[in-house]
Amino acid sequence: MRRATSRNLCLSLLPAPSPERSDAPAAAVDGPRRQLALQFAAVLAVLSLAWPYYGIRGEALPWPQTAFAIGTAALLLATLSRQPWWWRVVHALFTPLAWGVSLLQIDPAWFLLGFMLLLLVYRGALSGQIPLYFSSRQTVDALAALTRDRHDLRFLDLGAGIGSIVQPLAVARPDARFTGIENAPATWLVGRVRTAATANCAWRWGDLWQADLAAYDVVYAFLSPAPMAALWEKVVREMRPGSLFISNSFAVPGVTVTHQVDVGDRRHSRLFCYRV
Ligand SMILES: C[S@@+](CC[C@H](N)C(=O)[O-])C[C@H]1O[C@@H](n2cnc3c(N)ncnc32)[C@H](O)[C@@H]1O
Structure with a gap:
């Protein structure tokens, strides 16, 4: 038997395999940090243009348009770096949804509570990219x-x-x-x-x-x-x-x-x- 190398795990930008079929190399999996970096890059790219533009014109930043521009930039980056389709959807929707939810003015403590409840069940997904699903x-x-x-x-x-x-x-x-x-x-x-x-x-x-x-x-x-x-x-x-x-x-x-x-x-x- 040949030994697997950890290099396989880290380098590829190929789409992740479906959970059902996994003959594809583990290299295909992107870490959450990469996805965070991608979203952050989109935020940075849009804000670094939008802020000076509206600042010079003396106008307030239009948040709905900015949020959708960030979503579009994130989708573009995710597509260019060949992320799996579901990551592209997440990237496209994340900032527009975050903006939309901020309009609801929900107490941030509820988000913290929700996060902690999810952690009780999905700790493995956060710490080691191992989600919860059950054997049949x-x-x-x-x-x-x-x-x-x-x-x-x-x-x-x-x-x-x-x-x-x-x-x-x-x-x-x-x-x-x-x-x-x-x-x-x-x-x-x-x-x-x-x-x-x-x-x-x-x-x-x-x-x-x-x-x-x-x-x-x-x-x-x-x-x-x-x-x-x-x-x-x-x-x-x-x-x-x-x-x-x-x-x-x-x-x-x-x-x-x-x-x-x-x-x-x-x-x-x-x-x-x-x-x-
Ligand atoms: C896909 S589920 C499989 C559950 C069960 N083995 C089955 O087949 O129905 C993977 C499980 O591994 C747990 N897990 C993830 N990382 C772990 C770790 N570092 N140590 C112990 N359990 C972990 C998760 O919480 C989750 O319950």
Whole structure:
């Protein structure tokens, strides 16, 4: 197997792959900082022209027009730098919407509250470009089939969400031990309640990067393209020979899969399996 390089992750300006199909390299993912820089560049470009122009004429800056000009400039920059279509929409609408919402004169504390509530659920999206979505019931069945022959199985779900994988698997396999690690407070809490009655399922609060993978025979991850190259380095470093790493939907860039399984669910999930 070939090792992935972190260089892949950083350099490309190509559009990001869809979450459903991830054979494309993780290089395609742009970080939030790049998007912030892009929006900031559009603001700077428009204001650096508009402010002197209206200042010299002794007129106030017309905010609606300025907001739409910033949106247009951001769309242009996003298109020129080949951002995915949905980022272009976000860039085009962000400043006009921000201006529109400012007219509503909502107390800023509400925005702070909304942000904090979102953080309780989507912490991973902010800290590591790993959003929240759940594995399907068919994925649980596929994982059960993939691990059926492993006796004394120790299974880990990295970024376990609300326990959609480990809870039903633990019920189906009382002879095996399952662990889920999750770091978003609200999802962790739901998973905690959900797995409380399942004796062979450990539900941990923590960072997946701190987990010791050596203790598990099968490690499952359903994350995003962003962490895959770095995660593979951790897998190779820590997992024992003969153990199995399974990534739902997001292949490890530059590494040949041992085999893959089409789950056959609504979102066409595919499990990429790597024997270590
Ligand atoms: C796409 S969801 C998958 C949830 C679950 N594994 C499933 O298959 O249904 C990814 C999860 O990883 C969590 N996550 C993201 N970054 C994490 C980190 N550094 N440590 C632990 N969990 C993380 C997110 O909060 C989210 O719940």
